[in-house]
Amino acid sequence: MHAGQLTVSPELVRALVDEQFPDWRAAPISRVPGTGTVNAIYRIGAELAARFPLEPGEAEQARRGLLGELAAARELFGRTPVPTPEPIALGEPGAGYPLPWSVQTWLPGTVAIDADPGVSAAFALDLAEFVRAVRAIDASGRTFDGVGRGGVLATHDAWLDVCFRESERLLDTAVLRAIWHDMRALPRGPAPDVMSHGDLISGNLLVANGRLAGVLDVGGFGPADPALDLVGAWHLLEAGPRRAFRERLGSADPEWQRGRAWAFQQAMGLVWYYAESNPVLSRIGRRTLDRVLADVRGSVSWDGGNECG
Incomplete structure (x- = not known):
């Protein structure tokens, strides 16, 4: 999926486990299949999961990034209505692997990619309660750090231009460019940054019996636009549950529209980038774009374009 992938x-x-964590030598090691793009995941026994970064890089820079993720995970742990992973340990390079790696608790459940909860109003309400709990955590004066999603939509113009060019043989980019032209100008308003998970996509949410059972990949927890965690409404939910999600959160139009824009921004990168290397993620991006387009057409007068897929 990446140049020079490890x-x-x-x-x-x-x-690595036997050398650095001898107490776990008797624990079986098993790979966790999935569509993740950042880490290879291995279970250590029944209770732990190890995450190994896949993209090559400089070890000290990677260590700083992992330490930041571990701190974010510790701050969030135990403060939400469904569990999030507890950080356990930081591993070091070795045995031919060049980067530090991390260990956290294993959470049971089926990822939402496989247990699609899109028509479940109960899941939608669970997700809303998770977002409410995260937003309620005190930001202590912190604001968005300027890295990734969560600041000003228009700062992503250059990336979206790349996505539109790369997607010309895959999607109706004329329609999508027009949608982004309107989205990028959405006003932020006076609302302060709030604490946010930052990546509520289907690969990071666990489902059990049609309900939200856990939330993964919490290392990006931090202050951001309050609309950022609304992306799950389009990544995961069909129209009816999406309305229930919005009503539970009480999202007014400006915030709701920015949430839709953040979902659009993320989905545009998924479709073309992973078209060959991770088709499941590419299809997820298409589905999100189709939901966004249907939503836009349903909320304004629209007279152009074909379906994204």
């Missing part, structure tokens, strides 16, 4: 084999993980 190879993480079961034998490598076994060697």
